[in-house]
Amino acid sequence: MTLRKAVLLGASIAAAGLALASAAQAQNEQFIPGLIYRTGAYAPNGIPFANGVADYYALVNERDGGINGVKILYEECDTGYATDRGVECYERLKNKGPTGAAYVNPLSTGITFALTEKAPIDKIPVISMGYGRSESRDGSVFQWNFPLLGTYWSAADIIMQHIALKEGGLDKLKGKKIVLVYHDSPYGKEPIALLEQRAKMHGFTFTPMPVTHPGVEQKATWLQIRQNRPDYVLLWGWGVMNSTSIKEAAAVGFPRDKMFGVWWSGAEPDVRPAEGGAKGYHSAMLQHGAGQFGVHADLKKFLYDKGKGSAKWDEVGEVLYNRGLVNAMLGVESIRKAQTKFGKKPLTGEQVRWGIENLDLSAARLKELGFEGMLQPLKVTCSDHEGTRAGRVQQWDGAKWVVVSDWYQSDDKVLKPMVDAAAKKYAEEKKLTVRDCSKES
Amino acid sequence: MLGPFLETLIGGLLTGVLYSLVALGFVLIFKASGVFNFAQGAMVLFAALTIARLSGEIDGKEVHLANFVVAAAILGVAVAFIGWYAWREYVARGAGPGERRRMLVLAAVGALVGGIAAYSYGKGAWPLWLAIAATAAIMGLLAYAIERLVLRHLVNQEGIILFMATLGIANFLDGLGQTLWGSDIYKINLGLPKDPIFLFEGVFPGGLLVDPGELVAAAIAAGLVVVLAIFFQKTRVGRALRAVADDHAAAQSVGIPLNTIWLIVWTVSGLVALAAGLIWGAKLGVQFSISLIALKALPVLILGGFTSVPGAIVGGLIIGAGEKLSEVFLAPILVKQFDLAGGGIENWFAYMLALVFLLFRPQGLFGERIIERV
Secondary structure, eight states: OOHHHHHHHHHHHHHHHHHHHHHHHHEEEEEEEEESSSSSHHHHHHHHHHHHHHHHHHHHHHHHHTTTTBBEEEEEEEETHHHHHHHHHHHTTOOOTOOOOOBBBBBHHHHHHHHHHHHHHOOEEEEEEOSSOOOOOTTOOOOOETTTTHHHHHHHHHHHHHHHHTTSOOOOGGTTTEEEEEEEEEEHHHHHHHHHHHHHHHHHHEEEEEEEEEOOOHHHHHHHHHHOOOEEEEEOOTHHHHHHOOOOOOOOOOOGGEHHHHGGGOSSSHHGGGGGTTTOOOEEEESOOOOOOOOHHHHHHHHHTOOOOOOGGGGGTTTTHHHHHHHHHHHHHHHHHHHHHHHHSOHHHHHHHHHHTEEEEEEEHHHHOOOOBOOOOEEOOOOOOOOEEEEEEEEEEEEEEEEEEEEEEHHHHHHHHHHHHHHHHHHHHHTTTOOOGGGOO | HHHHHHHHHHHHHHHHHHHHHHHHHHHHHHHHHHOOOHHHHHHHHHHHHHHHHHOOOOOOOOOOOOHHHHHHHHHHHHHHHHHHHHIIIIIIOOOTHHHHHHHHHHHHHHHHHHHHHHHTTTOOOOOOHHHHHHHHHHHHHHHHHHHHHHHGGGGOHHHHHHHHHHHHHHHHHHHOOOOOOHHHHHHHHOOOOSEEEEEOTTSSSHHHHHEEHHHHHHHHHHHHHHHHHHHHHSSSHHHHHHHHHHHHHHHTTTTHHHHHHHHHHHHHHHHHHHHHHHHHHHHHHHSGGGGHHHHHHHHHHHOOOOTHHHHHHHHHHHHHHHHHHHHIIIHHHHHHHOOOOOOHHHHHHHHHHHHHHHOOTTTTOOOOOOOOOO
């Protein structure tokens, strides 16, 4: 054998060995797609969230060697927050990995609406944590949707409870004027139904004011606000729309402490560009806020000290970064739950769906995971795909977010009938078979 | 009622001046080359991003040193290039074959000097004036690259082909800008006043609110518009530009250097993009959405005509005022009367307004009436 042949043979054997090894490894990987956006108009808000998600999956692989030994295979696809591109990303990624996508996080209410129709066919659960259709918490109709931690109806309800508390009771809302400045999209329109309901109940005037994408031109809206002089302004914006709203509020002299944003309008990129103008501005919290907790120490030890983190260290602990962590953790724990029933191997979307529906995170378990102080316990069931309806309110003090309220629970006496009616209507329109949750284990 | 109306009108007019500024960039290039430059918005974003990143630390985060060095090197090359070009044009017209080598040496020296300058500034931010100068140079270089790599090869092609080429440039620039400089929201601090001014408080309850930042921005924009109008109407280069716009071949035949004219017009348009980027960036923060502002210029162009500088100005004012007034006063009535689903009307209303104008003046408000013999 000549030297050349020997080298070729050796190289072939090595290549075959490598291919076999990587095939074997791929067989033991759980694929999770990431529909994110690091470019485009919404990138300033998309980037920190995407970093949080990527870091948490990397942490689970580095620290624990995967979920019970099953490594996470994570792939990002940039949707630019556009529904068409989101659906394209979903189609491209849904069948990847040995068992296809475990679940999908659309990170856009528009994409969630589009995927709600596709998910039951592909048998891939949609986790829309803190966004999506509010009625999709009804698991008997929306078997594949999981708006974990809170819907927009919950968010709007929590904000209204906070305002009522400041005013001295729900009855004191009578005669008040409340304006909603919203992103003119499925996302922005979500809270309108709840606010109209509350307006009817308590006798305040409710005026929704749309802002068109991407929300950089709001002069007309804020001149109307100046002329109408509402008592409070609620903000349902995303990306550059948020900071523009706060700047415009400052420009027309509307008091910032009478402004309440949803939890997607309450992160650092929303207030920092407005500089001093943002001081006093409030927002609802999707339970967690900014800051570092137990899990962050692990991130430093296993990722950032080794130069493997996605973000810069001083961005770790910002609101949207933390939200990315929470989002990824809920997914990982759902897979872990599903593994108790289906075995410690890569699972299909259908199996993971069972895991999400039976997710039960106690205070002790949250502490173990390093999320104590960020989240309250949550329990998902067949009939309740939201898991918890708790939230708080925070305020920007000019340099950082400060939690200014106790915990609120959105009022299910108001929400439940609305959810039931909307879900029933959806089921009738789409001719869906409604599950009987009393018979589900 | 009069108070809110006047307030909305003033706000609309001030915004309109800023629309005019973006529309001007389109008009300039269309006038001189018959190209509808779809990349104007991307140029605004690119210029604004470059200024913001060169001139500031962002939220205490350091700007990467490598970016400075690259930008400074580009600046150096650009300065050297401009020097060489001026020398060739005005001193040694028709110099020998050594010219290209001299240019390369000069560019290399420029890059080196620029790089050293950037390095000596270290990681700190550049002063705003230097960032603006550097960005102006970069825009000039960009114009040269566009002329050299894209337009030169498309002389005498159909307008639509040139238009499609600018679509490509737009997407390329959008991506390049974000890749080089990042996609966060960045600040440009022009020191525009922020506290609102209230006029005629004695006449109208609560007074008329005017945003002083917009007032200053509108004044800058207005100044720029005047300078450009004079440049086009009164200077020799301006006349040459208009000749090229009328007919490439005819202009060439009377000895107007087409490539030089295109270079000049794209540079001027790049500088207008810089001015627009500076003002819009200071107002909104610099990030991707700035490039979408260009869409706001489209109804202005439809209304004002693609070839008229005064058209862009008057069109901007009409669209600015029209869309704000319609949103504030017309939208609530429409929603109430016809029980509509709601939604903002200002975006599509601007186009509708422009289309209504076209019914009566198909060439736009100030556009040239085209009469051709058959």
